[in-house]
Amino acid sequence: MKARDLALQGALAVVALVAAYLVWQRAPAGAPGDVTVVELPARALDKVRYEDEARYVELYRDAQSRDMLWVRLGYKPSKGLPAAEGTDAGSAPGTDGGASGTVAQGGQDAGTPPLAATPPQPPPRELRANEVAAKLFPRFAPLRATRALGVLEAKKLEEVGLTTSQRKLTLTLGGKVETFTLASTTGGWGTPYLRRESDGQVFLLGPALLPDLENANSRLVDRRLHTFDLGDFDAVVISSGGASRTFTATGKAPNPVALAPEEAPDKPDEFTRNWHDRVWRLMPLDLLGRDEQPTGGEPKEAFRVEYRRGGKSVGELTVARGTDGFFARTEHTPGWVRLHAGVDPLAAEAARVTTPVSSAGAP
Incomplete structure (x- = not known):
């Protein structure tokens, strides 16, 4: 009976605590609502x-x-941290940054540890x-x-x-x-x-x-490179190293589009199709802000892809080499975006993509 009484008293105490909490939480006007x-x-x-x-x-x-x-x-x-003992915030360790017993520059008392x-x-x-x-x-x-x-x-x-x-x-x-x-x-x-x-x-x-x-x-940040999808364009213009080549595009998502040289629309180029598929799937690693430049300044263009429909441009992708990696910019991004590692092969193969077979020879 004693154990049962203790259990009952404990249960009542828990109920009382819950009730007190609910009463404290309750709005002055009454029950919860909008x-x-x-x-x-x-x-x-x-x-x-x-x-x-x-x-x-x-x-x-x-x-x-x-x-x-x-x-x-x-x-x-950020608030500065106290400088190490014997170090003035604006001088090298062990030097006297000002006359002893005077007020430091900016109104800081000499007896107060300077901020690093x-x-x-x-x-x-x-x-x-x-x-x-x-x-x-x-x-x-x-x-x-x-x-x-x-x-x-x-x-x-x-x-x-x-x-x-x-x-x-x-x-x-x-x-x-x-x-x-x-x-x-x-x-x-x-x-x-x-x-x-x-x-x-x-x-x-x-x-x-x-x-x-x-x-x-x-x-909350839009990380898309384009707002259009595969199949929303019928031509692709690829430029690299001063050379440019146009391909007709057929097909739509979720499958890769087939690309054929403009001069031979009935002969799909498998190498270019595979190259473009990898370019289309590039994802940004980091987004730079509007008007923000990469470290080291404006990157140097490696290749560019323009998308057209009915002879009008619907968007483009520029891939450029910076001092610390590759960056990209499109018609939708407000500035440059940093790309993952592994873009070097795409930049190297862009030269082959923009060279007609008649000039490069059969593969």
């Missing part, structure tokens, strides 16, 4: 910005076309947004939450991770800026709290909005 945090239409939304202590992500409309979205990925200025110089952050990258971003963007206007918690006292703000958090969500709507503090990620993404800075109101946000912003580089 709570409006920002009441503005999606067309008024200009930009969504997410940031933490180290980096930021901005999803915003194109200046010329509001139906086109871009993703900006950047890093926030930190390397400059790379400039932000502007990349084309994908379909996932296009579906995510309008969900921020109007912005809705699952629960309104009202203005919380300092102790509860600390409990939910809103006191010292450096995570922010900023919405720019119709020229107005609305800023929110997001709870720290200690508790995970299951119950993201946010505090509206304008009035201190706290809300419980749904769990599906923030992860895409947190992982924007992999979830």
Whole structure:
């Protein structure tokens, strides 16, 4: 009987704790539901910005076309670390960077350890947004939450991770800026709290909005080289080393297209077909931002492929050699993209592809 009583008391204690938690979570207005945090239409939304202590992500409309979205990925200025003992932030170890007992340059007191110089952050990258971003963007206007918690006292703000958090969500709507503090990620993404800075109101946000912003580089960036597919062109012009050759194209996805020299359309070129199939399947390893140059400057063109339909260009691919590998650029990419290793054979074979058989001899 004693063991049964203890089990009963334990069960009652668990039920009481669960009930207390649910009561604390409950919105002042009542049961959970669809709570409006920002009441503005999606067309008024200009930009969504997410940031933490180290980096930021901005999803915003194109200046010329509001139906086109871009993703900006950047890093926030990092705070310098204290320099090693006996080392001034701007001098070599063991040297005196200034008169003893004076105030250091920039207003730093001589008794405060100097900050070590930190390397400059790379400039932000502007990349084309994908379909996932296009579906995510309008969900921020109007912005809705699952629960309104009202203005919380300092102790509860600390409990939910809103006191010292450096995570922010900023919405720019119709020229107005609305800023929110997001709870720290200690508790995970299951119950993201946010505090509206304008009035201190706290809300419980749904769990599906923030992860895409947190992982924007992999979830929101358009990584396609082309927006058209195999079969959407009827001619291919391949150029390399000053030579150029045109092929007629037949077939469509998912099979490779057959390519035949323009001068012999009834004689498909198997070597060129295989070469183009490998070129078509090139995938970007890393995307550089709009107007961003590869390390070492503008890469040197290795070969170029232009796609035509009905005599009009539908797109092109330029593959170029840089100081640290191969890069590509197309009609769809905002800039250069870094390619995987193994492009050297394609660049070497491009010379054979652009040389007519009559000039090169039979294989």
